[in-house]
Amino acid sequence: MDFTVTILGSGAAVPTSRRNPSGQYIQCRNRHFLIDCGEGTQMQMRKFGVNFNRITHVFISHLHGDHFFGLVGLLSTMHLMGRVKAIHIYGPVGLKDIVLMQLEVAKGKLAFELIFREIAPEESTVLFEDEKVKVTCFPLVHKIPTSGFLIEEKERERKLLADKAKKDGVKREYFHRLKKGEDIVAEDGIMISHLEYTEAAEKPKSYAYCSDTAYSEKTIKFVEGVNYLYHEATFIELLRDRAVATKHSTAKDAALVAKEAHVGKLLMGHLSARYDTGEEHVLEAKETFPDSECVEDGQIIQIV
Amino acid sequence: MDFTVTILGSGAAVPTSRRNPSGQYIQCRNRHFLIDCGEGTQMQMRKFGVNFNRITHVFISHLHGDHFFGLVGLLSTMHLMGRVKAIHIYGPVGLKDIVLMQLEVAKGKLAFELIFREIAPEESTVLFEDEKVKVTCFPLVHKIPTSGFLIEEKERERKLLADKAKKDGVKREYFHRLKKGEDIVAEDGIMISHLEYTEAAEKPKSYAYCSDTAYSEKTIKFVEGVNYLYHEATFIELLRDRAVATKHSTAKDAALVAKEAHVGKLLMGHLSARYDTGEEHVLEAKETFPDSECVEDGQIIQIV
Numbered sequence: 001m002d003f004t005v006t007i008l009g010s011g012a013a014v015p016t017s018r019r020n021p022s023g024q025y026i027q028c029r030n031r032h033f034l035i036d037c038g039e040g041t042q043m044q045m046r047k048f049g050v051n052f053n054r055i056t057h058v059f060i061s062h063l064h065g066d067h068f069f070g071l072v073g074l075l076s077t078m079h080l081m082g083r084v085k086a087i088h089i090y091g092p093v094g095l096k097d098i099v100l101m102q103l104e105v106a107k108g109k110l111a112f113e114l115i116f117r118e119i120a121p122e123e124s125t126v127l128f129e130d131e132k133v134k135v136t137c138f139p140l141v142h143k144i145p146t147s148g149f150l151i152e153e154k155e156r157e158r159k160l161l162a163d164k165a166k167k168d169g170v171k172r173e174y175f176h177r178l179k180k181g182e183d184i185v186a187e188d189g190i191m192i193s194h195l196e197y198t199e200a201a202e203k204p205k206s207y208a209y210c211s212d213t214a215y216s217e218k219t220i221k222f223v224e225g226v227n228y229l230y231h232e233a234t235f236i237e238l239l240r241d242r243a244v245a246t247k248h249s250t251a252k253d254a255a256l257v258a259k260e261a262h263v264g265k266l267l268m269g270h271l272s273a274r275y276d277t278g279e280e281h282v283l284e285a286k287e288t289f290p291d292s293e294c295v296e297d298g299q300i301i302q303i304v
Numbered sequence: 305m306d307f308t309v310t311i312l313g314s315g316a317a318v319p320t321s322r323r324n325p326s327g328q329y330i331q332c333r334n335r336h337f338l339i340d341c342g343e344g345t346q347m348q349m350r351k352f353g354v355n356f357n358r359i360t361h362v363f364i365s366h367l368h369g370d371h372f373f374g375l376v377g378l379l380s381t382m383h384l385m386g387r388v389k390a391i392h393i394y395g396p397v398g399l400k401d402i403v404l405m406q407l408e409v410a411k412g413k414l415a416f417e418l419i420f421r422e423i424a425p426e427e428s429t430v431l432f433e434d435e436k437v438k439v440t441c442f443p444l445v446h447k448i449p450t451s452g453f454l455i456e457e458k459e460r461e462r463k464l465l466a467d468k469a470k471k472d473g474v475k476r477e478y479f480h481r482l483k484k485g486e487d488i489v490a491e492d493g494i495m496i497s498h499l500e501y502t503e504a505a506e507k508p509k510s511y512a513y514c515s516d517t518a519y520s521e522k523t524i525k526f527v528e529g530v531n532y533l534y535h536e537a538t539f540i541e542l543l544r545d546r547a548v549a550t551k552h553s554t555a556k557d558a559a560l561v562a563k564e565a566h567v568g569k570l571l572m573g574h575l576s577a578r579y580d581t582g583e584e585h586v587l588e589a590k591e592t593f594p595d596s597e598c599v600e601d602g603q604i605i606q607i608v
Contacts, residue, residue, distance in 0.1 A: 039377040063409040073343040094409045105367040
C-alpha cells in the first residue's frame, strides 16, 4: 500500500448521487496529496476515511468550479479541527485571491499558513520533489488554462538480504551503503559486494492525472509509460460533438492516449451526469486499449 | 402541504456524516426559497428531491463559510441544467463579489440573471412581498453581521361554501367578491352576505430562522408568536463558555427565546459536530420550553 489513489469524485460538473465532482487523494511513499477539490470533497474524505490533516500539498488542475469549489471549505474545516501545519496549494492564477477573499469576509484567521504557488499552465514544471517522490505538472487542452499532474516514485534503495548478511557477519554499519549499491572494503581488507548482500528494489511506479482535457497528441509524451493513467472521459463517441464543443474527451480519446503512451492501465472518470454507469465507456475504450476501467467514488486504486 | 421547511443541513461549521452545514428549502404557498447554502447543499437537494429550478429567491444569513460555500456551485449546476429564469440573492455586503469572482475565472457566463440585493444587517427590512407571502430580515447577534429571516403567509381569502351557494343560485361571478369578504346587493335588490356563503380561512402561518446567533433579548420581538421557530443551538449548557466565546447559543438559550416570544414550536439545529444526536439538547430545552425538538437532515416540517 505504498502508492494508492482514493477516488473522492468521479463525476463531471453536475454532481449526482453516485458521483461527486473531481477530487483524488494520493498517498505515495507516505507523502499525502490532494488533486482537485470539487464541492463536497471534504465530506467524501470523511466518508471514505481519509485523514485531512495528513495532506501537505493540494494541486488544482483548473478553475472550473467542479475542480475547486470545495477547497475553501476544506481549509476552514482543517482549521476548526486544530490544524497548525502549513499547507501548500498549487493552482492557476486567481485561485489565491478567491480563497483569501472568502476567508477574509468571515473575519477569522486560519491557524496555519497557506503557501500558494501559481502554476504556469503552458509549461511542464516540477512542483514537488524530495528523496522519494516527484510531482510534475504539464499542460492539457481545455477551455481555460489547465494542468495535468504526474506523480512519480523515485528509485528505491536496494533490498538488504538481511539473513545472509547476518550469517556472514557483515557489520550493521555497512548495511546503509550496501543498500545504496556501494561495494565496501572492510577493515580486514575483504571486499563486500553489494550484489551479494542486496537485491534490486521494485521498479518505481508512476501515476498521471489528466482532467479536464480534449484529446491531444501533446499529452502523450508527458504520460509516456506511466503505470496508471487517469484520463477524463466525459462522453462516449455518440456525443463526440459535445466533447469537441466543450473540449472534453470521449472514452475512445482516453484509450488512444493510453495506447499511444504505452501506459500500464487506463482509469476513466469525470463522467457526465447523463451516464448512470461507466459500462458504455469501458466497452468503447477496450476496443482501443484493453486494460481500461471506469473508477467509482470511494474506490482505492493501488498503483502496482 | 402549503408551507413546508426541508432541512438540508442541521450541522454547524464542521460537517459530519449525519449533518451537513446549514441550508433550508422553504415552500410557502407555491413560493420557493432557499435559506443559507453551505457546502454540499446542492447534493442534499438532489438527495431529498428538491427541484433546484423552482427556487426564485436565496437568502444568506451571514458570510461564515458553512452558510454560503455551496452557493456558487448551486448556481453553476442550475446553469448546466438549463435554467434561464433569473434568481434573486439576498445577503451581506461581499457576497456578490465572491460569487462573481468565482464565476469570472471559469470564463463562462450563466444563462440566467443574478439579481443581488445587499441586506443591511442592523435593520429589519421586508425583502420579499407579494399577495400571499412576505419575507423579512432582522438582526441577530454574532461575530460578524448576521440576519435572521421571518417568512409569513398573508391572510387567505375566506373559503366559499360552494354547495350552499350553488343550491341558493348565487351567481358564479359573485364568488370572488364574497371570498374577499364583500356583501353584495344583487340585481334583484337582495343582499347576499359573505358570512352566509363563506367561512373564515385558516389563520396565516409563520416561520422564523435564527442562525447563527448568541442569545439576545432583541430577537424576541422579531419572532413573537411565530408558529415555528428555528433557532440555532450549537451547544448545551455544559459548554456555555464555548457558546459565549463563539457567539452561539445553547439549547437553553434557544428555549428561552421560544418561551419569551410565545412561539408555537421550537426547532433546534446547527448542532456542533461533537454531538452525535440532539438528545441532550432536547432534554435541556424542554425544561424551559416543552415543545422543543432537534431537526435532522432530510426532515420535512409542515408549518401548521
